[in-house]
Amino acid sequence: MNNGIHFRPTRADISMAALQHNAAIARRHANNCKLLGVIKADAYGHGAIEVARAIQGSVDAFAVAFIDEALTLRQAGFTQPIVLLEGCFSEAELPVCAHYNLQPVVHHQQQLDAILQARLVKPVAVWLKADTGMHRLGFPPTQVAKAKQQLDACKQVASVTLMTHYANADKAHHQLNELQQQRFTEACAETSPTAALSSANTAALLSSAIDLGTEHNQWCRTGILLYGVNPTEQAETETLQAAMRLTAPVMAIRDIETGASVGYGSRWQAQRPSRIATLAIGYADGYPRHAPDGTPVWIQGQKAPLVGLVSMDMITVDVTDCERIEIGMEAELWGPNLPVSEVAKAVGTISYELLSRVSPRVPRHYK
Ligand SMILES: *Cc1c(COP(=O)(O)O)cnc(C)c1O
Numbered sequence: 001m002n003n004g005i006h007f008r009p010t011r012a013d014i015s016m017a018a019l020q021h022n023a024a025i026a027r028r029h030a031n032n033c034k035l036l037g038v039i040k041a042d043a044y045g046h047g048a049i050e051v052a053r054a055i056q057g058s059v060d061a062f063a064v065a066f067i068d069e070a071l072t073l074r075q076a077g078f079t080q081p082i083v084l085l086e087g088c089f090s091e092a093e094l095p096v097c098a099h100y101n102l103q104p105v106v107h108h109q110q111q112l113d114a115i116l117q118a119r120l121v122k123p124v125a126v127w128l129k130a131d132t133g134m135h136r137l138g139f140p141p142t143q144v145a146k147a148k149q150q151l152d153a154c155k156q157v158a159s160v161t162l163m164t165h166y167a168n169a170d171k172a173h174h175q176l177n178e179l180q181q182q183r184f185t186e187a188c189a190e191t192s193p194t195a196a197l198s199s200a201n202t203a204a205l206l207s208s209a210i211d212l213g214t215e216h217n218q219w220c221r222t223g224i225l226l227y228g229v230n231p232t233e234q235a236e237t238e239t240l241q242a243a244m245r246l247t248a249p250v251m252a253i254r255d256i257e258t259g260a261s262v263g264y265g266s267r268w269q270a271q272r273p274s275r276i277a278t279l280a281i282g283y284a285d286g287y288p289r290h291a292p293d294g295t296p297v298w299i300q301g302q303k304a305p306l307v308g309l310v311s312m313d314m315i316t317v318d319v320t321d322c323e324r325i326e327i328g329m330e331a332e333l334w335g336p337n338l339p340v341s342e343v344a345k346a347v348g349t350i351s352y353e354l355l356s357r358v359s360p361r362v363p364r365h366y367k
Contacts, residue, residue: 006363009330010248010280013365014046016054018241022226023058025238029205030220033212036083036198038223039073040065045286045358046227046243049076050366055226056080061103063221067093070102083127086137087111091118098122098156105129105163107137112147116154123158126151127198132183133176134167141187148191161196161219162188169203169210170231177209203231229341229351244355245335246362248281250299250327251314262316263308268293274320277304279331282313286358287333288347291315295346298332300325 026035037059043051052062052073061081064070066089070082079101087105088094091114097104098120106112107129115126128148131138139147144162151157164184168174184199198219204210205220212220224231228242254276256262261269262276277299283289287310295306297317308316319325334340340351347354 008280008363010285010362011246011365012045012358012362013245013247013335013367014050015241015243015245016050016366018228018243019046019051019054019226020058021241022228022243023055025240026202026205026220026222026225027058028238030222031212032216033200033218033220034060034216036061036063036219036221037226038063038085038201038221039226040069040085040223041356042069044223044227044352045355047364047366048072050364051226052076052078060219063223067096067102071096071100074100074102081125087129088114090114094118094124094156095120097124101125103127103161105137106147106151107131107139109139112150115156116150118156120156123156125158125161127161127163128195130162130164130184130187132164132180132187134165134180136165138164141183144187145190148195152193159196161198162191163198163219166199166201166204166210169201169207170233172207172209172232172234177207181211206230206232206236207234224352227351227355229339229355231351242334242336242339244340244358246281246333246358247330247335248279248285248315248333250277250325250329250331251280252278253319253325253327254278261308264311265309267309268307268316272320274307274318275322275325276307277317277319277325277331279315279317280313281315281333281362282311284312284359285362286354287315288349288354288357290349291343291347296338296342298335298338300329303338 037055039048042048063083084104103125105127129138130144151160196217200220202222202225228240230236289310296303300322304317307318334343344351
């Protein structure tokens with residue numbers, strides 16, 4: 001777009017150093033386990049190719065949601081194994097997986113049958129998923145041993161890694177954590193020969209309540225941690241760094257009287273003479289439209305509250321208590337000064353959604 005020239009000052013700065021710092025922390029947490037760097041959804045909005053470049057020294061393989069995301073990485077020249085977390089949607093994808101060393105998750109019978117019936121020039125490595133309680137994807141634990149046996153016996157299959165996914169790894173004391181671990185352990189124990197195992201996401205990696213396993217044939221899958229967010233309630237001993245800094249300039253300032261309202265629907269009404277700054281970012285950029293009055297914005301070294309409904313291209317902020325606000329000043333919507341998790345909490349969502357929804361019209365700048 002525009003030959004890469006951007007005049008618009010609204011932007012997302014992505015710190016390669018922060019990504020590397022966080023990846024090194026993930027590496028340390030994973031002990032002897034291998035690490036799968038999860039870079040689906042354009043690396044949670046950070047840019048898959050650039051993130052892959054930044055973290056490739058710290059991870060053993062990449063994971064994306066589906067095959068198109070993996071092919072983008074192959075076309076950019078990355079040669080690491082890439083896991084397809086949703087697996088294949090049609091058998092036409094299987095020869096492509098074989099050719100490009102993409103490793104599909106197999107989570108239901110049709111996917112399993114497609115592999116057993118395929119004729120591939122090269123075998124594929126697959127990840128067999130057990131549903132231990134999330135009830136979204138995966139075979140019932142009782143069917144895992146048979147599926148594994150069939151895959152092991154299949155010439156088209158190079159290797160099988162057993163995996164499952166936790167529903168509540170972010171809550172240290174949730175009863176389902178132990179139950180899911182137990183079901184996974186039991187399902188895996190029924191299989192032979194033994195396989196590599198993978199259960200931990202970021203929350204499990206950071207949580208003391210979940211056993212990662214310590215052997216090198218265990219895989220931890222980490223996404224959100226790479227981008228600098230701790231999704232658990234447990235404090236992190238090492239400080240993560242925000243990889244994204246989303247900023248927008250002040251594009252207008254006005255003083256309004258007590259009782260005057262701001263924005264569509266006049267949702268917010270001034271309780272005192274107020275100074276309103278309009279910022280050049282809106283829901284078309286991925287700033288959440290449902291952000292309530294009071295959602296924090298970082299401006300001039302302090303937090304100021306969003307007031308009035310978010311527009312497509314603009315938001316309005318009460319800067320009455322800020323000093324010297326001028327047109328052109330930069331405000332941070334989230335980043336090193338204002339954790340995305342704090343904004344997510346104010347908005348009633350999670351950091352994952354805010355980060356991954358920053359839209360393509362916001363230019364990413366890498367440094
Ligand atoms: C997205 C995803 C992950 C990564 O989760 P984080 O919480 O970002 O670490 C891990 N496993 C699966 C199956 C996923 O879909």
